[in-house]
Amino acid sequence: MNSATQNEAIHVVGLVGSLRRGSYNRLLMELAQRVAPEGMTIELFDLDDLPLYNGDIDNDNDRPQAAIALHRAVEQADALLFATPEYNHSVPAVLKNAIDWLSRPQRGGGTPPIWAKPTAIMGAATGMWGTIRAQKHLRSILAATNTPVVMKPDVLVRNVKSLVVEGRIDDESTEGFVHELLENLAELTWRHQREYNA
Amino acid sequence: MNSATQNEAIHVVGLVGSLRRGSYNRLLMELAQRVAPEGMTIELFDLDDLPLYNGDIDNDNDRPQAAIALHRAVEQADALLFATPEYNHSVPAVLKNAIDWLSRPQRGGGTPPIWAKPTAIMGAATGMWGTIRAQKHLRSILAATNTPVVMKPDVLVRNVKSLVVEGRIDDESTEGFVHELLENLAELTWRHQREYNA
Numbered sequence: 001m002n003s004a005t006q007n008e009a010i011h012v013v014g015l016v017g018s019l020r021r022g023s024y025n026r027l028l029m030e031l032a033q034r035v036a037p038e039g040m041t042i043e044l045f046d047l048d049d050l051p052l053y054n055g056d057i058d059n060d061n062d063r064p065q066a067a068i069a070l071h072r073a074v075e076q077a078d079a080l081l082f083a084t085p086e087y088n089h090s091v092p093a094v095l096k097n098a099i100d101w102l103s104r105p106q107r108g109g110g111t112p113p114i115w116a117k118p119t120a121i122m123g124a125a126t127g128m129w130g131t132i133r134a135q136k137h138l139r140s141i142l143a144a145t146n147t148p149v150v151m152k153p154d155v156l157v158r159n160v161k162s163l164v165v166e167g168r169i170d171d172e173s174t175e176g177f178v179h180e181l182l183e184n185l186a187e188l189t190w191r192h193q194r195e196y197n198a
Numbered sequence: 199m200n201s202a203t204q205n206e207a208i209h210v211v212g213l214v215g216s217l218r219r220g221s222y223n224r225l226l227m228e229l230a231q232r233v234a235p236e237g238m239t240i241e242l243f244d245l246d247d248l249p250l251y252n253g254d255i256d257n258d259n260d261r262p263q264a265a266i267a268l269h270r271a272v273e274q275a276d277a278l279l280f281a282t283p284e285y286n287h288s289v290p291a292v293l294k295n296a297i298d299w300l301s302r303p304q305r306g307g308g309t310p311p312i313w314a315k316p317t318a319i320m321g322a323a324t325g326m327w328g329t330i331r332a333q334k335h336l337r338s339i340l341a342a343t344n345t346p347v348v349m350k351p352d353v354l355v356r357n358v359k360s361l362v363v364e365g366r367i368d369d370e371s372t373e374g375f376v377h378e379l380l381e382n383l384a385e386l387t388w389r390h391q392r393e394y395n396a
Contacts, residue, residue: 020253052250052292055218087251089342090335093295094250100285137288137335144287
């Protein structure tokens, strides 16, 4: 892990719960990249090639390359950012799969990369409820992995289709909420790193 | 859907949330096959080849063969049975992925196969809590898909490792709970089909 202190750069890995090319949650992640506070970079990690978790290949010889790459990216990041759609009142399998892999020890043993990694979550939906149930499940899943999650603000983007202009989410209110979320993520990351480095 | 009435055969599709060959939940599914009530058959549907859900390939031209086969199997079944491990306080991505696919309309349109399909859930864990949190999430997910789920008994198999003898779960108490669960699944299926055929 980097050892950023306040005012130092923060490197965030962004995970999007939808594989669809035109995903609204991908657009939300791109909005986050635009409104991130100074010094924060958000790198989108693509989950397309990550196979479904299977205990039989979860060992130092057989672990798939995509899982190793995901582990490495999160291990090297200061913080995580999830953009989740809501499928069937919960997180998509795509996102749960990433977490299932990230909750496993690193190659050669050691702490799972998601363990104690400062994290923020947000979500966008075409409907009226803005992924509220998916985010509730996601928070309880991230309690299992000892992952500190920014509490406020809730970023629940509803009716997202109506906010898209020329291929991007163009909405001041959403930009404000996401910016505040990321400022709080920076704060959580600095506090966390001070405690770990103390 | 078949139109079984009481005392007619019930065909159940069984889905296991772990891909691991030696999975305890697979053993639990095999136990269910052994103790199923007379006239009930449980066919294990293998989820190994089911790709992660992706809206871009979820159409009549691009839907993967494994998703089409899963749709067909569940459509033709009278009922569903889930055996779920607990990963990170929730259902494994493997099971959520099956549900994400099954919650989509059938090829050519029409009702999703999981819609209104009578279902029972059970789970086994090596730890002390017997998948209780995964099952809680699973029930709330299945509320989204309008899937009626057997209420009782809870089949929460804990310390499952200690129950395995010669490659099978050998435990009278577990057999009794699973048998009761399946009797209630048969009851729910008959009642459901009477109502739908009335």
